[in-house]
Amino acid sequence: MSEVLDAIDSVSDLPERLAPLREEILANLVMLAQIPAPTGREQERVEYVLNRFVESGLPEAGADEAGNAVGFLPGQTGARTIMLVAHLDSIISHRVDHNVTVEANRILGPGVSDNALGAAVVSIIPACLEQLGIQLNSNLSLIGSVSSLERGNHGGMKFHLSHTQRPVDFGICVEGVQLGRLNYFSIGTLRGDISCDVKPIQSRSFGSESAIVVLNHIVNQMLQIETPQRPFTKISIGKFHSGMSYDVEPDHAELGFEVNSHSDRMIVQIQQRLENIVAEMSARHAVDASIDCFFRRDAGGIPFSHPLVKSVISVMSELGIEPDQGHSPSELSEFIGRGIPAVTLGITQGEKNKKKPDHVLIDPMLRGVAQLIGVILAIDAGVCDGP
Amino acid sequence: MDRDQWLAERTFHHSNFWDMKWLVEEKERQGLKISLCLPSYNEEATIGKEIVILKSELKDRYPLIDEIAVIDSGSSDQTREIAASFGADVYLAEEHLRETGDHRGKGENLWKALYLLSGDIIVYVDSDINNIHPRFVYGLIGPLIRDPEVCYVKAFYDRPLAFSQGVRPTGGGRVTEILVRPLFSLFYPDLTAIIQPLSGEYAGRREILEQIPFPVGYGVETAMLIDIYEKLGLGAFAQTDLDSRVHRNQETIALGRMAFGILRTLFHRLSRQQRSQFAEELPQIMRQHNCVDGEFELVEYLIEEFERPPIVEIESYVDKFKSQQQQQTA
Numbered sequence: 001m002s003e004v005l006d007a008i009d010s011v012s013d014l015p016e017r018l019a020p021l022r023e024e025i026l027a028n029l030v031m032l033a034q035i036p037a038p039t040g041r042e043q044e045r046v047e048y049v050l051n052r053f054v055e056s057g058l059p060e061a062g063a064d065e066a067g068n069a070v071g072f073l074p075g076q077t078g079a080r081t082i083m084l085v086a087h088l089d090s091i092i093s094h095r096v097d098h099n100v101t102v103e104a105n106r107i108l109g110p111g112v113s114d115n116a117l118g119a120a121v122v123s124i125i126p127a128c129l130e131q132l133g134i135q136l137n138s139n140l141s142l143i144g145s146v147s148s149l150e151r152g153n154h155g156g157m158k159f160h161l162s163h164t165q166r167p168v169d170f171g172i173c174v175e176g177v178q179l180g181r182l183n184y185f186s187i188g189t190l191r192g193d194i195s196c197d198v199k200p201i202q203s204r205s206f207g208s209e210s211a212i213v214v215l216n217h218i219v220n221q222m223l224q225i226e227t228p229q230r231p232f233t234k235i236s237i238g239k240f241h242s243g244m245s246y247d248v249e250p251d252h253a254e255l256g257f258e259v260n261s262h263s264d265r266m267i268v269q270i271q272q273r274l275e276n277i278v279a280e281m282s283a284r285h286a287v288d289a290s291i292d293c294f295f296r297r298d299a300g301g302i303p304f305s306h307p308l309v310k311s312v313i314s315v316m317s318e319l320g321i322e323p324d325q326g327h328s329p330s331e332l333s334e335f336i337g338r339g340i341p342a343v344t345l346g347i348t349q350g351e352k353n354k355k356k357p358d359h360v361l362i363d364p365m366l367r368g369v370a371q372l373i374g375v376i377l378a379i380d381a382g383v384c385d386g387p
Numbered sequence: 388m389d390r391d392q393w394l395a396e397r398t399f400h401h402s403n404f405w406d407m408k409w410l411v412e413e414k415e416r417q418g419l420k421i422s423l424c425l426p427s428y429n430e431e432a433t434i435g436k437e438i439v440i441l442k443s444e445l446k447d448r449y450p451l452i453d454e455i456a457v458i459d460s461g462s463s464d465q466t467r468e469i470a471a472s473f474g475a476d477v478y479l480a481e482e483h484l485r486e487t488g489d490h491r492g493k494g495e496n497l498w499k500a501l502y503l504l505s506g507d508i509i510v511y512v513d514s515d516i517n518n519i520h521p522r523f524v525y526g527l528i529g530p531l532i533r534d535p536e537v538c539y540v541k542a543f544y545d546r547p548l549a550f551s552q553g554v555r556p557t558g559g560g561r562v563t564e565i566l567v568r569p570l571f572s573l574f575y576p577d578l579t580a581i582i583q584p585l586s587g588e589y590a591g592r593r594e595i596l597e598q599i600p601f602p603v604g605y606g607v608e609t610a611m612l613i614d615i616y617e618k619l620g621l622g623a624f625a626q627t628d629l630d631s632r633v634h635r636n637q638e639t640i641a642l643g644r645m646a647f648g649i650l651r652t653l654f655h656r657l658s659r660q661q662r663s664q665f666a667e668e669l670p671q672i673m674r675q676h677n678c679v680d681g682e683f684e685l686v687e688y689l690i691e692e693f694e695r696p697p698i699v700e701i702e703s704y705v706d707k708f709k710s711q712q713q714q715q716t717a
Contacts, residue, residue, distance in 0.1 A: 020447070023439050023442050023443040023447055023473060023474065024443045024447055024448065026439045026443065026473075027439050027440045027442075027443030027444060028443075030436055030439060030440060031440065031520075034518070055448075099517050099518075099633075100436060101432055101433075101435070101436065102435030102436040102438075102439050102469070102473070103431075103435060103465075103469065104435065104465060104468060104469045104472045
């Protein structure tokens with residue numbers, strides 16, 4: 001721990017030194033959050049972030065082929081490349097009013113925590129370094145990624161990491177909440193949709209029923225799949241859509257599911273079971289049922305003993321932040337899957353809501369940004385290099 | 388400058404002034420100081436956002452604005468506390484220029500801003516804008532910095548109604564189209580070139596603002612246009628399209644009271660210019676109907692539309708700004 005702090009002296013006074021940038025961070029957050037950006041429609045946020053990169057004087061700023069906002073700040077020696085990423089897309093429809101309210105101690109609005117704040121912070125990192133008079137030896141690659149969520153399946157990051165010409169040595173995923181979040185491994189995940197379409201009456205065999213009833217049979221079969229405690233494995237059914245009216249039997253029904261496990265083998269087994277269930281129910285009930293597994297993330301991560309994790313904990317401790325370790329659904333897996341040590345960090349406290357606007361607290365934000373700078377400094381000083 | 392020429396040459400879009408670096412350089416070259424005034428009354432839902440965005444973008448990042456002040460009419464909510472927490476100077480209107488008496492209203496706050504703020508250019512922006520953006524300020528400052536003949540810039544907002552051909556009807560809100568534009572067409576035809584005479588966002592040079600009276604209530608925007616026009620003509624004006632503005636919509640009944648105040652302000656000017664005479668003093672009571680449990684009742688509203696004199700006639704103002712000018716000269 002002392003090695004880390006020796007390398008990056010005065011972490012504890014960073015929040016105070018960053019205070020002149022507080023309103024800029026908040027303004028970035030408000031303006032980004034007010035731009036609707038459902039997955040696949042992030043263009044306006046990309047332009048906003050790129051404008052910030054250009055105004056900060058980054059020598060390289062532009063969109064890559066996938067549409068990610070990419071900024072590059074060369075280091076003095078370029079010995080390492082640290083990539084910071086915040087996803088720009090949101091699960092909130094563009095039809096929702098994206099108005100943001102600024103109160104004395106918090107900011108409220110759809111998607112402020114996930115992930116307008118993360119994007120706001122990534123776009124202001126060059127200004128923070130300038131404010132603090134920091135010149136890194138490492139290159140800093142800043143990414144506002146697109147197509148991260150839902151069916152996007154981290155498409156932007158997958159493309160960028162697969163095509164970037166510069167090897168990435170470390171990754172930091174930036175999320176709005178919660179401050180203290182320290183993710184360094186990903187749980188294996190499979191996401192998919194099962195849909196069920198009833199065939200026209202003339203081609204139905206005996207026993208054909210409404211789509212919603214058949215899909216219900218499929219759900220019952222799914223619930224009979226046994227999942228072990230160890231390795232931890234879980235099947236969730238998160239979405240179910242069907243029907244238009246009380247007196248019309250639906251001819252289409254669909255559900256969305258997610259499987260999580262610490263074992264990739266378990267995920268493969270469950271996927272096979274699900275495919276078998278859907279095939280059998282399709283035949284038995286004379287419907288067109290299909291399964292589409294569109295998202296797959298392998299389990300994995302770096303060990304707790306990795307110097308990057310130890311350094312993050314040291315920085316957090318210096319700033320009075322309590323680490324909260326867990327798995328991450330963020331872009332972390334894209335780094336981990338490519339053997340790049342990476343963590344996911346949160347910027348402030350707040351609440352992420354699905355049915356009402358999120359909120360984030362203003363006060364802890366500067367500590368969250370200071371934590372990010374501290375980790376960058378630790379990496380830059382070489383204390384996070386793996387064995 | 389005739390109306391058509393004015394419309395063509397003095398109507399801008401905020402994007403004409405996107406180059407903030409140029410604006411700041413030119414402002415500094417001209418030695419101008421610019422103040423932003425946000426008049427407020429119970430605006431806790433929007434004031435924080437306005438200050439955060441405008442301060443961050445126009446004071447911290449690009450030093451276009453030298454001071455941001457909230458002049459409050461005595462809000463009972465958290466407006467003043469929130470404004471102060473994000474770095475605005477906050478003034479309670481009633482605590483200043485006490486010797487001139489106390490009146491409440493937006494116009495009162497705008498008038499006192501001339502005393503409390505020190506800018507050569509004062510930008511007034513309402514505090515209830517949901518979609519606040521730096522364009523609301525730099526779009527108004529731009530014409531003043533670009534053209535020394537321009538003394539007053541008025542905002543207008545595009546209201547894209549459904550249209551299928553090249554001609555698109557554009558205009559103001561209900562009070563503008565039903566009341567103000569017909570009146571301007573009758574009495575001040577040049578001012579009909581101003582697309583939204585009642586918009587709440589405008590910027591002016593101190594040298595003209597200090598010379599005109601300020602109605603404390605609904606009539607302040609109309610009065611400013613007529614009085615500046617009377618002194619300097621249409622050539623002193625410009626207008627800027629700030630795209631859309633999202634704010635609370637007022638009910639028609641409230642707009643009726645606004646219209647009453649505007650009418651009093653306008654008739655006052657017509658009398659002053661001896662263009663229209665009234666045998667009696669115009670009443671200050673506006674009556675509207677209420678229906679309670681099927682019974683109709685008349686509700687009376689006192690809308691006096693008191694007018695503050697040109698602030699250059701106030702001794703404290705002269706003392707403050709004369710001494711400033713003397714110090715600068717010395």
